Amino acid sequence: MTFRIREIKRTAAGREIVRDRDLPGDALSIGRAAENDLHLPDLAVEPRHARITLNDAGRLSVAALGSLGFVVDGVDARAASIDSAVGAELGFGTWRITVSRDADGTVLLTLRQADDAATRSGDLEQKRGLSLAGVLPGKRAMSWLLAIVILIGFLAVPVISNLTRDRAAKGDAVIGDRSWNPGALSLAHHSLTDKCEACHIKPFEPVRDATCLSCHKDLQDHADPQRLAAAHGKLGVGDAALWSIAHAFGKEGPGACRDCHAEHQGQTRMAAPAQQFCADCHSSLKKNLPDTALGDASDFATVHPELTALVTTDPLSQARRAQPVGPGLREDNGLSFAHRLHLDPRGGVARMAASIGAMRGYGGSGLQCKDCHRPTEDGVRFQPVKMERDCEGCHSLAYDRVGGVVRKLHHGDVPQLMADLWAADWHRASPMAGLIDGRRRPGSAGQAMGVSGPFAFRYPAPVRPGLSVGAALSRQGICGECHRPATINGRPGVVPVRQPARYMMHGWFDHADHKQEKCTSCHAAAKSDTAADVLLPDLKSCRTCHAGEDAAAPKVPSTCAMCHGYHTVEHGSDRRDRAGG
Amino acid sequence: MAGTPASRNREYATAHESFLRHRGFRWAKVALGLCGFSLAVYFLTDPRPRPSGSTWIGYTLGTIGALLIVWLALLGVRKRAITPGRWSLKAWTSAHVYLGLSLIVVATLHTGFQLGWNVHTLAYVLMMLVIASGMFGIWAYASLPRALSDNREQMTQGQMIEALHALDRQLNDAAQPLDRARSDLVIAALAQDYFAGGIGRRLSGHYPAYATQAAVNALSLAGEGDAALDRVEKLLVRRKAMLDRLRRQMRIKAMLEVWLYVHVPATMALLAALTAHIISVFYYW
Numbered sequence: 111m112t113f114r115i116r117e118i119k120r121t122a123a124g125r126e127i128v129r130d131r132d133l134p135g136d137a138l139s140i141g142r143a144a145e146n147d148l149h150l151p152d153l154a155v156e157p158r159h160a161r162i163t164l165n166d167a168g169r170l171s172v173a174a175l176g177s178l179g180f181v182v183d184g185v186d187a188r189a190a191s192i193d194s195a196v197g198a199e200l201g202f203g204t205w206r207i208t209v210s211r212d213a214d215g216t217v218l219l220t221l222r223q224a225d226d227a228a229t230r231s232g233d234l235e236q237k238r239g240l241s242l243a244g245v246l247p248g249k250r251a252m253s254w255l256l257a258i259v260i261l262i263g264f265l266a267v268p269v270i271s272n273l274t275r276d277r278a279a280k281g282d283a284v285i286g287d288r289s290w291n292p293g294a295l296s297l298a299h300h301s302l303t304d305k306c307e308a309c310h311i312k313p314f315e316p317v318r319d320a321t322c323l324s325c326h327k328d329l330q331d332h333a334d335p336q337r338l339a340a341a342h343g344k345l346g347v348g349d350a351a352l353w354s355i356a357h358a359f360g361k362e363g364p365g366a367c368r369d370c371h372a373e374h375q376g377q378t379r380m381a382a383p384a385q386q387f388c389a390d391c392h393s394s395l396k397k398n399l400p401d402t403a404l405g406d407a408s409d410f411a412t413v414h415p416e417l418t419a420l421v422t423t424d425p426l427s428q429a430r431r432a433q434p435v436g437p438g439l440r441e442d443n444g445l446s447f448a449h450r451l452h453l454d455p456r457g458g459v460a461r462m463a464a465s466i467g468a469m470r471g472y473g474g475s476g477l478q479c480k481d482c483h484r485p486t487e488d489g490v491r492f493q494p495v496k497m498e499r500d501c502e503g504c505h506s507l508a509y510d511r512v513g514g515v516v517r518k519l520h521h522g523d524v525p526q527l528m529a530d531l532w533a534a535d536w537h538r539a540s541p542m543a544g545l546i547d548g549r550r551r552p553g554s555a556g557q558a559m560g561v562s563g564p565f566a567f568r569y570p571a572p573v574r575p576g577l578s579v580g581a582a583l584s585r586q587g588i589c590g591e592c593h594r595p596a597t598i599n600g601r602p603g604v605v606p607v608r609q610p611a612r613y614m615m616h617g618w619f620d621h622a623d624h625k626q627e628k629c630t631s632c633h634a635a636a637k638s639d640t641a642a643d644v645l646l647p648d649l650k651s652c653r654t655c656h657a658g659e660d661a662a663a664p665k666v667p668s669t670c671a672m673c674h675g676y677h678t679v680e681h682g683s684d685r686r687d688r689a690g691g
Numbered sequence: 692m693a694g695t696p697a698s699r700n701r702e703y704a705t706a707h708e709s710f711l712r713h714r715g716f717r718w719a720k721v722a723l724g725l726c727g728f729s730l731a732v733y734f735l736t737d738p739r740p741r742p743s744g745s746t747w748i749g750y751t752l753g754t755i756g757a758l759l760i761v762w763l764a765l766l767g768v769r770k771r772a773i774t775p776g777r778w779s780l781k782a783w784t785s786a787h788v789y790l791g792l793s794l795i796v797v798a799t800l801h802t803g804f805q806l807g808w809n810v811h812t813l814a815y816v817l818m819m820l821v822i823a824s825g826m827f828g829i830w831a832y833a834s835l836p837r838a839l840s841d842n843r844e845q846m847t848q849g850q851m852i853e854a855l856h857a858l859d860r861q862l863n864d865a866a867q868p869l870d871r872a873r874s875d876l877v878i879a880a881l882a883q884d885y886f887a888g889g890i891g892r893r894l895s896g897h898y899p900a901y902a903t904q905a906a907v908n909a910l911s912l913a914g915e916g917d918a919a920l921d922r923v924e925k926l927l928v929r930r931k932a933m934l935d936r937l938r939r940q941m942r943i944k945a946m947l948e949v950w951l952y953v954h955v956p957a958t959m960a961l962l963a964a965l966t967a968h969i970i971s972v973f974y975y976w
Binding site for chain 1: 740741743744745747805807808809810811813846848850851852853854855856857858860861864865885886888889890893918921922925926929937940941944945948949951952955956957958959960962963964966967970971972973974975976
């Protein structure tokens, strides 16, 4: 067996010198010492470094002799077995020995000296290629880039734009502050969405009440500020601490606009203040403000005074007084009227309504509330009952007929009534005669007169040409059916009738919201025999459906704001539109 | 007594405590306490009109969250400062992980679930991105080093590259007798860059048909008998095996490293967004 050793050396000029020599035998030694078969002059190589033995199958065994190993195909080893047909590369210091087979089958060992040691652990540059640093931009660069982009786009641009904008010029809006908007503005303020500076006037200064009031000019104070402060009572330790922090940050309050009206809560109506805002003062108002006329209130279901209605005590002078609502509450509205009589489904009124139903639109089962009480256009309240429209179907004011024309008294106009009656041409042969003192059948008069009203009024016997004004205005007369005679400014007349649209001036009630209820579930009209009955439901009645803010179904959760206004204490509720519910 | 050294050894082996278990999960308990506190103040109070960052609870949670974020980011400074003694980096890392996770609760409750297209939500999203990448990092550090070590089989990374170089040199010599077409195949294989391919290749470890594979395929069809051809084919197969191992190494390494490429830049972006968030809130106060 033979080893063929091929030494490749490079001259200074770069020319390669290739020298082959054959070494007979089946083993050879490698080392720095000159006596080795393969003499490798390199200090990193041991004097007697390794030994290679060759077996019959052309397999080489390499074994280290000293303490240092060698490199086989890039890997450190102390022993290796190599098939010369496949080959391998051995490394000793800077020397590389390539194992292969020559064309004639001899094992060929090619010696070459490299620039660097085979044993050093890889190229640092190339090792870096293994990590992600080779394929991704550096973390530091990315960090700086992202941070600077964010700081410029979301901070520097809006701030500089805000500080340098021309405050006088309209339409010179702050650039880029849309990204600062923490949430959509309420519907009412939606048009201000891109005009942050409309409310946020000065940097680092909270939105002031004065800014709100610059638009909301006609807002009323809820109460005198000193009384407000007194009503608040002493703040608890926690609240006082929170407020002192808030004040340190420049906030106004308690009681500032934004304390109740939180903005940027989404594109809805600004939420009505929670009942707690009211209860803060009103739950112990009597204690903190002893001279108040108001009862304590903190939750509709538990602490709330009885409802108070403003009832008429004297219709002549229009005097009114606030009275707690209850079954016994009476007023004097000047009218004589019995709801029970008109609503009794088996009474005469019902029969009559049935007989003229087709003409007047009354149902077959007698009069209903809606036949006389007509809702206002918005459905919130009811129009006053009008004689001509709502009563005259039955209570006719016809008194004469001239040719084809039926003459009727003018309701509500006493001087006109007096003139008409004095001038009436009264004679027995007139078609009215039968109406007045003859016997008649129901409905016949109406047919005879060609008017809708089947009833004519009771005329006392005429004492002189024309009808008696005094009789008509008397308790037994035509007017006395519903009115009380009275002398007003020295002239005969009737007590004026007062039909209030509202009884509760500090609260809000919307009939339209209660459409699914029957009238009688709140108003006990069918049991009332006198117009003096104030048929308003009391607190207990409201509480059958309504409870406090945290009420669970089926009760209706009802905050203070459902019925009461804050800024509009006296008349404001009157102005409140339906959407404001 | 013979068993004593062994048992001592075993004790020593189990004495290693990972940063996750540091001091019996001390910082996990602190973080849980913080989450409990945040949840309690959030659900036991009833801010009106709705929970948000601008209630006193919102400001409290926001302050805690902002301070936490700044402190957590300081790990990058802390780990570069080698200090002896009680301020152990392990404790710091343990606290970093658990307090970082507790931010999910603290900051989410701070938002009051009011999110939108604005700088405030940008800060929140960046924070969640940082936390998510950190969670991936913990998973990677807990499970990948074993895979990395298994793949290496006592080779260093440098040796893997050296081995490839050694094979390449042999291939270059061995391919000398080959004809034009076949030597072109070998040249193509040798010219192949081990580190080619972007982040996608690195993470998936999927490299579609590459030159070494193509050369192996072509030469294996060339038939037996020719010793030179045979040798080149065997060298190519070895090269391919080594290349596959190198690529597995790169893939695991990429998984180990990639989270930091999200975690660190996203943290810096978060600090910037947090600054913008806080200043903008007080600017339009």
